Every structure is written in structure tokens, then in C-alpha cells.
Amino acid sequence: MDNFEKYCTQFVQEVGSKEGAISPTITSSASFAYGDCETAEGIFNGSVKKPLYSRVGNPTSAKLESLMAMMDGGVGAVATSSGMGAISLSVMSLLSSGDEVISVGGLFGGTYSFFSETTARFGIKTNFFDVDELDAIKAAITQNTKIIFLESVGNPNMRLPDIKAIAQIANDAGIALIVDNTITPLSIKPLELGADIVVYSTTKIISGNASALGGCAVFRPINEGDDKFKSERYPFMAKFIKGAGKMALVPNAKKRALRDFGMSANAQASYQTMLGLETLALRMPRVVNSVEVIAKELSKNGLDINHPCLESHPHHERYKSDFSNGCGTLLTIDMGSKEKAYQFLNRTKLATITANIGDSRTLALHMASTIYSDFNEQEREFLGITDGLIRVSIGLENPQDIIEDFLNAAR
Numbered sequence: 001m002d003n004f005e006k007y008c009t010q011f012v013q014e015v016g017s018k019e020g021a022i023s024p025t026i027t028s029s030a031s032f033a034y035g036d037c038e039t040a041e042g043i044f045n046g047s048v049k050k051p052l053y054s055r056v057g058n059p060t061s062a063k064l065e066s067l068m069a070m071m072d073g074g075v076g077a078v079a080t081s082s083g084m085g086a087i088s089l090s091v092m093s094l095l096s097s098g099d100e101v102i103s104v105g106g107l108f109g110g111t112y113s114f115f116s117e118t119t120a121r122f123g124i125k126t127n128f129f130d131v132d133e134l135d136a137i138k139a140a141i142t143q144n145t146k147i148i149f150l151e152s153v154g155n156p157n158m159r160l161p162d163i164k165a166i167a168q169i170a171n172d173a174g175i176a177l178i179v180d181n182t183i184t185p186l187s188i189k190p191l192e193l194g195a196d197i198v199v200y201s202t203t204k205i206i207s208g209n210a211s212a213l214g215g216c217a218v219f220r221p222i223n224e225g226d227d228k229f230k231s232e233r234y235p236f237m238a239k240f241i242k243g244a245g246k247m248a249l250v251p252n253a254k255k256r257a258l259r260d261f262g263m264s265a266n267a268q269a270s271y272q273t274m275l276g277l278e279t280l281a282l283r284m285p286r287v288v289n290s291v292e293v294i295a296k297e298l299s300k301n302g303l304d305i306n307h308p309c310l311e312s313h314p315h316h317e318r319y320k321s322d323f324s325n326g327c328g329t330l331l332t333i334d335m336g337s338k339e340k341a342y343q344f345l346n347r348t349k350l351a352t353i354t355a356n357i358g359d360s361r362t363l364a365l366h367m368a369s370t371i372y373s374d375f376n377e378q379e380r381e382f383l384g385i386t387d388g389l390i391r392v393s394i395g396l397e398n399p400q401d402i403i404e405d406f407l408n409a410a411r
């Protein structure tokens with residue numbers, strides 16, 4: 001719990017200002033006046049550090065970016081309009097037609113279709129692997145592989161990757177590792193484990209109350225000596241490294257994705273996200289503790305629960321060693337059939353039926369008929385989506401109330 005305590009101090013101290021308005025200022029302006037032509041030129045060439053235009057940077061979002069970078073131990077960050085915006089920003093900034101991606105574990109539905117359908121339309125090939133297929137991952141690396149992508153906790157299959165081992169593979173081969181760490185660095189810190197870019201859906205536990213859609217990509221510094229981004233694999237990085245040094249992944253993301261795709265964060269959403277961030281370290285330990293209590297008790301009462309805190313889970317040992325601060329807000333219940341799943345969901349009084357996760361309230365959803373309804377049987381099987389699968393995101397309620405409600409609903 002030391003991790004949570006450290007962040008409790010850091011978040012409230014950093015979100016608030018010591019002078020003037022304590023709450024972050026919302027700069028709700030799309031454009032910014034430069035005053036004179038010389039300043040305009042300087043802003044555009046980067047020598048003057050003033051806001052240019054909100055699509056490529058907004059002062060309120062910049063505050064969120066500095067908080068997110070600090071939280072992760074990164075050198076910089078880019079806030080985006082959504083979690084998918086952060087994923088598309090970081091991925092598209094590194095890829096060209098003909099490139100390949102290796103996707104490991106998970107995946108969140110939108111991320112899966114992003115790789116299997118959308119980027120495929122632009123000539124990018126993605127190979128999908130389960131988290132423990134390390135030899136197959138190594139064997140799939142080619143000259144054209146530019147990204148290994150993984151989710152720190154598979155949503156909703158609850159598989160836990162050995163991030164360090166996969167980062168080792170990425171670093172040995174000189175390939176960028178992007179980690180979707182929507183469960184936040186309060187649980188696991190991908191940059192420390194060897195990742196290059198970490199992406200978030202801040203819509204989830206970071207905001208925590210369904211008030212703002214948002215995302216963020218956090219970048220590690222470029223090394224002074226050898227660095228994978230100085231290799232032939234990423235020739236376009238040379239000019240950004242020359243111009244921005246250790247910060248180079250930030251202008252790369254802005255100029256090769258944000259500027260032209262426009263998945264930019266807005267000031268209002270960034271403000272609301274910061275309000276959420278302020279209490280994240282207080283909410284997180286309660287939720288991860290509740291998830292365990294609820295998973296164990298429901299399992300003891302005969303429900304088919306998937307969560308790595310259970311001894312029956314294939315990654316139970318990894319959960320104990322690598323995820324000692326929990327692995328987010330999710331657990332799943334397999335009710336055996338769609339009918340039983342519907343009956344359960346329609347009977348629960350406390351769970352809100354919705355596609356979101358990481359909220360103050362407990363949320364639940366039948367997977368196969370909603371987020372994964374566009375996917376074929378083979379894809380569902382790979383992603384662990386069975387007919388009776390319900391994804392549950394535990395909230396701040398008293399866990400005993402949830403247990404009682406769920407046992408009633410399952411009766």
C-alpha cells in the first residue's frame with residue numbers, strides 16, 4: 001500500500017496550485033493569439049513555448065499531461081480525446097503501410113478491431129498472441145515489425161502478461177513496446193519494466209465517475225547513447241531526436257499523428273480528468289481490495305468467477321508476485337448461457353448495465369451480445385468471450401452489499 005500513500009500526497013499537491021486559483025484553470029479557447037509575427041514564427045518552430053492551437057496542445061490539457069507523465073515516470077505525455085485516441089496516436093505515429101504489429105494478450109474490443117480491421121485496411125499486419133506464447137512472439141518478429149502492443153491486464157479475459165519478459169524481447173529486437181495500462185501505474189509501472197510508451201483510457205478509473213471521455217499517451221526519454229529509436233527501424237525519429245533530444249517521442253506523436261488525425265483532448269474533459277486524478281490513490285486501494293473480497297466470496301458460493309486472486313487462475317502466482325497492488329477494477333462471471341447471464345443482469349439491483357468500467361459505481365455487461373457482437377466465433381474464443389460471460393467493474397460500494405445483491409441475482 002506504500003505505492004498508494006505516495007500517490008495520495010503527490011496527486012493532491014500537484015493538481016492544486018499554491019498561488020491564485022487552487023483548482024486547475026480551464027482554458028476553453030480553440031486558438032491562441034501570437035501578438036506579432038516573430039512570436040508566431042517562434043511558436044511554430046518550437047523556440048517559443050506558448051500555445052499554438054488547441055488541436056496540438058491546450059494549457060489545461062498540458063497540466064494533465066504533466067501529471068500523467070509524473071505518475072508514470074515518463075518524460076512527456078499527450079492527452080487525447082479518448083483511450084482509443086491514445087492508442088491510435090501512439091500506434092499511428094510509429095507505423096507506415098507494410099509495417100507489422102505484434103499484439104499480446106487482451107484485448108479490449110476497440111483495440112482488437114483497430115488492429116484486426118482498421119489498421120489492416122491501411123496495409124498494416126497484426127499478429128495476435130496469448131500472453132504466454134513468448135517463443136511464438138519472438139519467432140514472429142520481422143524486419144517490418146515496429147510495435148509490440150500489450151494490455152497490462154487483459155480486458156476482459158483477466159490474463160496477466162509477464163511485462164518484464166516481453167519488454168526484454170522487445171528491447172533485444174529493438175522494437176517499440178506500447179502498453180495499455182488503463183489500470184494505472186498505482187498497480188503496475190510499465191516504463192520501469194522496460195516499455196517505451198504507455199497509453200491510458202482516462203475515461204475509466206482515472207476520471208472515475210463517467211463524466212469525461214479521455215485518454216493519454218506517456219513517453220519514456222530517448223537515451224543519450226544507444227537507443228532503439230535511433231536505429232534503421234525508425235528512420236523518421238532522427239529529426240525529432242535532433243530537435244527535441246530526450247523528448248523526441250512527444251513531437252513524433254504530435255507531428256505524425258495528433259496534428260493530422262486530430263484526436264486532441266479538450267480543456268473541459270482534461271479538467272474533469274484532473275478532478276478524478278486527485279482522488280485516484282484514495283479510490284484505488286478500496287476497489288482492488290473489494291474486487292478480491294467479492295471474487296473470493298462469489299467463487300466460494302459456486303459462481304464461475306475469473307480473477308487472478310483465485311488460486312484456480314492460471315496467473316495466480318504472477319498476480320501475487322507482480323501485481324501486489326491489484327490489477328484494476330474488473331472480474332468476470334460466466335453464467336454458462338446467455339439466458340442465465342441476462343437473468344442475472346436484469347435481477348441485480350446494484351450493478352449498472354453499461355459498457356464503461358472503472359466507475360465509482362459497480363458496472364456490469366453481457367459481453368457477447370454487446371462489445372463483442374461484431375466478432376466471429378474464432379475471435380471470441382481467442383479473446384475468451386463465452387456465451388454466458390458478464391464483465392463486472394467493481395465500484396466504491398460496500399463489498400458485502402455487492403456480494404449479497406449478486407448472490408440474490410444468481411439464485
Ligand SMILES: *Cc1c(COP(=O)(O)O)cnc(C)c1O
Nearest residue numbers: 082083084108155182201203214
Ligand atoms: C475503455 C478502454 C479503452 C478505450 O478507451 P475509450 O476512452 O473508451 O476510448 C482502451 N483500453 C482499455 C483497456 C479500456 O478499458
